Amino acid sequence: MGGSPLTQETEVQAKFTPISGIPQIMKIFSRISNSFPSGVIWTKDQKLKFKVRLGEFSQIKKKLFFLAPIHFNLKELESNLAKNKNKSCFINLIHLDGSFFFVSEFETHEKSTLQFSLPQLLYRVQRRKNDRFTIPIGTQLKLEYKCSLSSEKIYQQKILDISITGLAFSCSKKDSLVLKKGEFLEPLQFRLKSRNFYMRAKIIHTKPLSASDSSDAIKVGIQFENPSKEDQDFISYFIFEQTQMRPKGG
Helix, strand or coil, rough: CCCCCHHHCCCCCCEEEEEEHHHHHHHHHHHHHHHHEEEEEEEECCCEEEEEEEEEEEEEEEEEEECCCCCCCHHHHHHEEEEEEEEEEEEEEECCEEEEEEEEEEEEEECEEEEEECCCCEEEEECCCCCCCCCCCCCCCCEEEEECCEEEEEEEECCCCCCCCEEEEEEEHHHHHHCCCCCCEEEEEEEEEEEEEEEEEEEEEEEECCCCCCCCEEEEEEECCCCHHHHHHHHHHHHHHHHCCCCCCC
16 A cells, blocks of 8 residues: 555655644744645545645635646546546645645646645654755856855855745855865845845855765855845745746656
């Protein structure tokens, strides 16, 4: 037998905490919906699965509104639910607070939005890491920074991946000599679509980008220092848009 959607799709610890009571559940959705958390929806027979993003939670209607994938097939979902005579689906949302797993009923579809009912029970699972988006080959995202050991020089490097809590970039071995674990890059600047980011970031690690000894490239992982809620929300939505534009299986 296959495992449950929760164990198949998320990195979790053994313990999970059930949360009941409509007021408490509504409070959680009101909080996490502000950051457009990503997630996965499965039909109960586990034959249909697709990625989503929670776009809105209505306290008045007690409804969840999910942003559907670009190539979402509504007829396939409706056919599956009708065949099983059950509109309930498994849903798993990923947030800074952890993973939230629940069962909810599909109600309707409007434009690019899927409407689901408010669940009666919610499970919170502590997760190990944040969503991290790897920049596709051929896409150029650059960042600039100064570091404490070379405060006058401005470095420009290529971003390798990004999440709401940090990013990784590549640099030469020569440039990596001034990058020490625990040191801060300030100011750190980069641009995503129409938004410019100005941050302070801590160096978490430096390691060879390739296992080849002849490679000159170094991968540097950094953590944002006290990023604003607005910056995190924009990065979260950027990741969602980019993942939806990638071809299936890519």
